[in-house]
Amino acid sequence: MSNGKHYSLNLNIRGITKSATLAINELSKQMRKNGQEVYPLGLGQSPFPVPVSVVETLKLHAHEKDYLNVNGLEELRRAVATFHKQKDQVNIRWKNVLIGPGSKELMFILQMVFYGDIILPTPCWVSYVPQANIIGRRIKLIHASFENKWRITAEQLDEFLASENDKFKPRLMVLNYPSNPDGGTYSEEELKKIAKVARKYELIILSDEIYGQLNFEGKHVSIARFYPERTIISSGLSKWCGAGGWRLGTFAFPDEFDWLLDAMAAVASETYTSVSAPIQYAAVRAFKGGIDIERYLWRVRRILSFLAQLTTKMMADAGIKIHQPEGAFYHFVDFANFADKLKAREITNSDQLCKKLLADTGVAILPGSAFMRPEGELSARLAFVNFDGAKALAFSETIPISEPLPDDFAERYAPGVIKAISKLIEWIQK
């Protein structure tokens, strides 16, 4: 935005750049165009195709051209409510479901509509804070630690909420699990404890469960089970259904949250209007699920879990601080053990680390700073998705789901992941 100096721009937006993940993705594309080899561990996009039945449903509804209801197609809202009931054992009324063009857009509108503080445990997803900056909202961070598997504790939350003078001011916390950027999740016990603290302070929770179905063991638990009265569940097609580019996200509200849902729908009606009609019809098929979707999910989980384990071991063996992910397709690692070596190479923060790594090796990862980690922490996110998901999935179909994938699976079907991480290890150790 360098050439905007004479022009009139909202100060909240001046100097804001494209979100870190998208920027890395576009830079990687550019490097590739210039003939440089790039290992894109930056963008968190599912490598798997959209399930065939869902694609076929989109084709069947390609002619649908009417503006749909602002809140979403009734059939889809019903399917989402049933999805949460069956998958998460949470009762959601279908009228309490809101459909948006991505859960990111819904989160933005939520921040715009809700007049209160936003509380974010870190490491957190890259877009929450820029959204708050654009709107002019106040963000409060609670830093989790590597030692606690990047999870906040109920005690930490209690301490934070108690520390503010007005203990009942409007506050909303975003809790994301399985987590982007670290692939970790909360246990049922941990969620129960957090729910208890939240109840004490009437804290609203936006439970970002977009990776819920990518819990490797298929055992995702929602905090809404223990705190139904003030938990909004966020989900969508982007991750478990492989349809990031389709842009469809969902919010499921508790009862008596009409005040918030209606306000969001009012803003929606003056902005995106409704989500693309053919996409909504196709999404009904995805959320209704069925045996084909379940098979798809188990195959996807097996592949991701295999790669997660293998790459965790590679990095742990190399001395990188890492936890084994429990879901999604990310590692959030800490290069603290290499701090002295890196300092000698004039690398003292995560931004410098990621830039130098990309320039030296073509390996694109995202700096911990993008996930709101403290200055100076040498952390970074790696998305292990640079492989042909369709090919890997097709091969996986030849192996009964009860059996493990063969040892050479990664070499054969995700060589780019292995090569990128090997290059990263080589670079960090030199």
Place this chain on the structure above:
Amino acid sequence: MSNGKHYSLNLNIRGITKSATLAINELSKQMRKNGQEVYPLGLGQSPFPVPVSVVETLKLHAHEKDYLNVNGLEELRRAVATFHKQKDQVNIRWKNVLIGPGSKELMFILQMVFYGDIILPTPCWVSYVPQANIIGRRIKLIHASFENKWRITAEQLDEFLASENDKFKPRLMVLNYPSNPDGGTYSEEELKKIAKVARKYELIILSDEIYGQLNFEGKHVSIARFYPERTIISSGLSKWCGAGGWRLGTFAFPDEFDWLLDAMAAVASETYTSVSAPIQYAAVRAFKGGIDIERYLWRVRRILSFLAQLTTKMMADAGIKIHQPEGAFYHFVDFANFADKLKAREITNSDQLCKKLLADTGVAILPGSAFMRPEGELSARLAFVNFDGAKALAFSETIPISEPLPDDFAERYAPGVIKAISKLIEWIQK
């Protein structure tokens, strides 16, 4: 939002309801569910199907699932640039095209990003002002008059711009033609004069040409031809391509407007991310056009023009103040001649008029107040789209395009339009 009293909502959003057009649409649906007969002249949705070739292209690309570039698919941006070159004789660089999920969303982001006043000639589209209210921007209205066919004059604009103390403060005017709500447009001469005034004050123009291809004579002229340096052209698939529910809008910027485009893309990357991938691929086909699209457009224009002429005559004969539309599918009428009669029925403004009309007759139209007309003016918008567009189009194909439609075309293919307007006339005259 009655039950939000104890909750914490952004004051700019409290009390905002769903946009007038969408609200009327949903209310009409509700009445119909209750078994009441409704004549929906409220929502401005194209009644025509999406051209077959465009639907087929969507099917071909149903599997596309990657996040596309924030600014839009390169192929689509190129097609949009070429479209404006061929249709409007305006040179747009493809890099200056931005794709969004509807031009409404793009307009919202523009208002959020641009730090300046927004100038709106009225009657104007229903969403500009609520958007400004949500964001907290200042709107300045310039009222056009029935006598001047609801168009502002260059002299009026000059007077307004000169009247402000800081003549070069950042200001952006939205000029919409063919116009929603009145179907009128500007002549080449009028646009040249407005361009001259705009240049004098360095006014930025957002030229909302979403109905451009629905100029009944196929002779749409863009002000960008005469004021290329500060005109942003807004278009999309919703109207001329019949794909409102698909949600795809386009902005085409002048050169050296990177400062604005980049800022908008930055906000886009933190909100809607990118427009649905399959929809973008299909839109390439629509904007590239070809003989099938041209034929479709001529048929659509012939039908709309026929209905516009017939219904104008019906209402003019009944003593309603009306101008014959030159494009789109709207009438903006003034019931001033019935003011005394209406007053006797306790109707003294457009809101009361539309509510009473809907309750008494089932005819749904939108009040002039929604289009920012002065309090007390008895104006309203009628969208003559309550007919089966596919059926009408198919019949139209049996009549060579050089010939007129038969006299009984409306009775046979748009009986709801005729009946609604007859009911309206009967009601207003009683």
